[in-house]
Amino acid sequence: MNIIELHEVSLEIRKRPLLTDVNLTVPTGEAVALVGANGSGKSLLLRLMCLLAKPTSGRVIVAKSHLASGREMPLGFGVVIDGPAAMEHRSGIDNLRYLARIRGLISDEDISRWMHEFGLDPLSRQPVRQYSQGMKQRLALAQAMMEGQDVLLLDEPFNALDRDGVSQVKTLLQQRVSDGSTLVFTSHLQGDVSELADRAYLVEGGTVSRI
Numbered sequence: 001m002n003i004i005e006l007h008e009v010s011l012e013i014r015k016r017p018l019l020t021d022v023n024l025t026v027p028t029g030e031a032v033a034l035v036g037a038n039g040s041g042k043s044l045l046l047r048l049m050c051l052l053a054k055p056t057s058g059r060v061i062v063a064k065s066h067l068a069s070g071r072e073m074p075l076g077f078g079v080v081i082d083g084p085a086a087m088e089h090r091s092g093i094d095n096l097r098y099l100a101r102i103r104g105l106i107s108d109e110d111i112s113r114w115m116h117e118f119g120l121d122p123l124s125r126q127p128v129r130q131y132s133q134g135m136k137q138r139l140a141l142a143q144a145m146m147e148g149q150d151v152l153l154l155d156e157p158f159n160a161l162d163r164d165g166v167s168q169v170k171t172l173l174q175q176r177v178s179d180g181s182t183l184v185f186t187s188h189l190q191g192d193v194s195e196l197a198d199r200a201y202l203v204e205g206g207t208v209s210r211i
């Protein structure tokens with residue numbers, strides 16, 4: 001079964017064709033890598049997959065089990081696209097608490113555990129604006145995974161992480177996938193792709209091909 005399918009998807013923004021006739025499938029429980037040069041359209045593909053962007057033509061299909069009426073973002077999707085985003089004047093834990101309240105699925109203890117898992121101090125009152133890029137990335141990944149999201153769409157998940165961070169996050173992602181979750185990630189590094197991905201697509205010249 002596929003969790004996401006793109007059929008003949010094209011996307012134009014202000015008459016500029018950015019993606020053309022893209023066919024791509026994300027099987028449930030697999031790790032899928034999107035590779036390609038800067039500006040090739042990898043982030044746009046992630047936006048299409050979580051329904052944040054609408055195709056100009058073609059169809060994006062998300063498994064019914066993950067759709068809920070009245071919601072833009074499919075259920076159970078954990079997403080980091082175009083770098084980490086947070087309320088900069090609030091602490092890390094306040095950011096995660098704010099997001100956790102939306103669905104009410106996890107407790108404060110869960111949030112603290114996830115912060116520890118990503119090497120962040122839940123007791124710190126430091127506002128996110130004072131975080132390093134790597135800390136912001138860790139917070140974004142914690143947000144994407146803390147509610148047990150079973151479909152992870154992660155743009156360059158290892159960006160800005162130190163060596164230990166890369167290895168911790170790889171282990172967490174591998175665990176999630178071996179527990180049945182689905183992962184789509186972008187990367188510029190062949191090593192990450194061969195280590196993590198069950199399948200990979202090359203995004204080039206507005207088209208996508210399996211590699």
Ligand SMILES: Nc1ncnc2c1ncn2[C@@H]1O[C@H](COP(=O)(O)OP(=O)(O)OP(=O)(O)O)[C@@H](O)[C@H]1O
Pocket residue numbers: 013018036037038039040041042043044045
């Ligand atoms: N909102 C937008 N309006 C106009 N053009 C856009 C918009 N978003 C993306 N683009 C263009 O679409 C193309 C693909 O962008 P995208 O961010 O998907 O690339 P990418 O493969 O993720 O690049 P990178 O590796 O640098 O992150 C780029 O040429 C970009 O300028």
